[in-house]
Amino acid sequence: KSILAITIGTTLTIGSISASAQDVNSRIIRFGYGLNQDSKQGRAVQTFTEEVNRLSDGKFKVKSFANALLGNEIQMQNALIGGAQEMMITSTSSLIGIDKKFAIWDLPFMFKDGPEADKVLDGKFGQAMLDGLEKHGVVGLVYWENGFRDLTNSKRPIKTMDDLNSVKLRVMQNPMYLELFNQMGANAIPMAFSELFTALETGAVDGQENPYSTIQSSKFYEVQKYLSQTHHVYSPWVMLISKPFWDKLSNDEKTIIKKAAVISREAERKDSREQAEKSLAFLKTKMEVNSITPEEMDKMKASAKIVIDAQAKELGQDLLDQFFAAI
């Protein structure tokens, strides 16, 4: 009799422990990102963490993982789809494996400034793009800003398109970038961001392209001598949540996540725009910085035009027309 009581007691205890553990686990958000904690990405993840905590009265707990600790962008995207990780920030460029339409954001020389990009990203067009992700297993919440991309390398100052000749340039894992820089004469090499610092340090690649603040926070100036202000693409980031996780949340919980996401977006963009100036000033003390003459810019834009036309075939002229109409 007593053995039976113990057995039943144990079973009940185990049962209730695992039930409550599951309950708690379902409110833990593992949030992965690629840059370090001291970057604008890290700061905005912190803002999101605090806001979710505040709005949910501590019910949601965000555990954040910087420096691609949970994997590079493509690995994390797949973890979200499979339900092994709840949230992440990714560049839109590496999302093309999930939804090729996301290549639209990489078209070169499209936006004149951040606010113009915001209008398209936060408007109907950008929202429809986010909505399109859901059928692929991830929910797109908001866009953050990485910003206008500029070129760094360790070989020579890039002042003309000819200077790019045979420079081994790391690009994001996206064919548009590969074509764009090969078209301009470089030797483009696709690689995950998490491998980039080492590749620059060891000379596996000569250069890379990213916004000033990302060049600063990732310390690329330690292994790169020249910075050329090409401003060739405006890069957004996108905040994603796992669809299997999202589907388990109540409507109130979804509202909390959405609110915190919007607050983090506003904070991140403000930070990004203030930081761009500061980072450029900082980089000028560490690197040789040059601008590109209007004539050379025109040559780069002519190369870009070839790539844009190729993308029109790939993505459909319809989508491009909608995009252009939204700008």
Ligand code: EAX
């Ligand atoms: O989201 O991979 C890259 O170069 C991106 O611009 C970014 O810094 C990581």
